[in-house]
Amino acid sequence: MFYRIKELEALTGLPRSSIYRLAREGRMPKPVKLGLRAAGWRKKDIDDWAASRSA
Template structure:
């Protein structure tokens, strides 16, 4: 079964981050890299976002 891909608005909703923060953190290596689906189309693996959220919660615990 193929893994679900999340588009940016859904990633923003799940993480509470803005578009600019997401891309700044990607550049800094602090957020998962998106998967390129086309010339102007990217998405994130649901598992990557889940793992990132879990690591943030553990770090803040």
């Protein structure tokens, strides 16, 4: 299962630009290419990332 950018924005409360910046800096999982113009983040990667931030 994957989170798309809109779902990730709602889940994290972060704007799109911050999500992509954190991923580029290696502070958040990177998106996975799902198609020519589609990307998503693996649910497990984001769940693990969120758990590590709250710990």
